[in-house]
Amino acid sequence: MRNVLLATAALTLIAAPAMAQSISNPEVKGSIGYTQLDGDDATLGAVTGRLTANFNRYVGVEGEASFGVKDDEITVAGVTGDLSHEYDAAAYVVGTLPVTPNFELFGRVGYGTTQIKAEAAGLSATEDGESVNYGAGANYFFDGRNGVRADWTRRDFTDDNGGELDTYGLSYVRRF
Template identity: 50%
Template sequence: MKNLMPAALAALSVAAIPALSHAQVTPEYYGSAGYGTTRADGADLGAIQGRLGAKLTPHFGVEGEVGVGVSDDKTYVAGAPVNVELKHQAAAYAVGFLPVTPQIDLLARAGYGTTKFKSSVAGLSASESQDSWNYGVGAQYKLDDRNGLRADWTKSEYTNSKADADTLAVSYVRKF
């Protein structure tokens, strides 16, 4: 699957070129704030997330995402309790939009990110940053012309290990 991500991103980029020829006159800029819960190596971690994006055409956009950990978890390794924290995360995505109704868009996104974790056991702690290929799907409901709600799932496949993470997020979206 990790070998598929670069190919999928390349295909998405090539597919975006014809879409840009039908570009809307002005990009739609948006921001969002929400909460995401990430399951990584058996730990359930929470983060406050923020996104800034530009919908370049009705079907294609780009967005950046940052998150700061607010909820840690405890797992067990060889019977010893290990406290795991999500310190922060950042990623950039290409986003595909599929308008279903005037109020509902389905979306798919693929990108690259980095996440910093901190683990501690018996008074010892270590921090580790992991780069990842990310992909996911979601839906967005427009409450009116400027406000909306979004729910999405994102898979992060870390490049330096066989570990991965799943993130479920809900957020408030505001079009600028």
């Protein structure tokens, strides 16, 4: 039993520098693309940028930020107006499953904030919403560095009448 414990301790000491190196030197990916936001009353569009740091092949973190580029027309109580996506930002924990060297699946869960603006009849209102986000997607790399990303994310807004919002994204992704 003592030999098993000593061998386990020795392996732990040998593996610790490799684990620390992967945390201090993560694989970094950046992406930029278009995201469609599908809500109950409107469909909006945004340009989204992301930065992902994978600490090993399977676990990482991701930050994203978007700003609106496509508004939608809405009608409330017979009054027509515009709904626009101002911005959103979110942070995620990402789990990755490498299928081949060029193709990987991922799932993510995180927390974000979104700001929407409505304008009608000369009046405007801005609403912020905090959300718990979760989703899945895939990256395909044409070569070792350049590829495409497709993803879906559900935003569950935390306030009483916040509802849900689905996003669908298509992006260019680059490994650094």
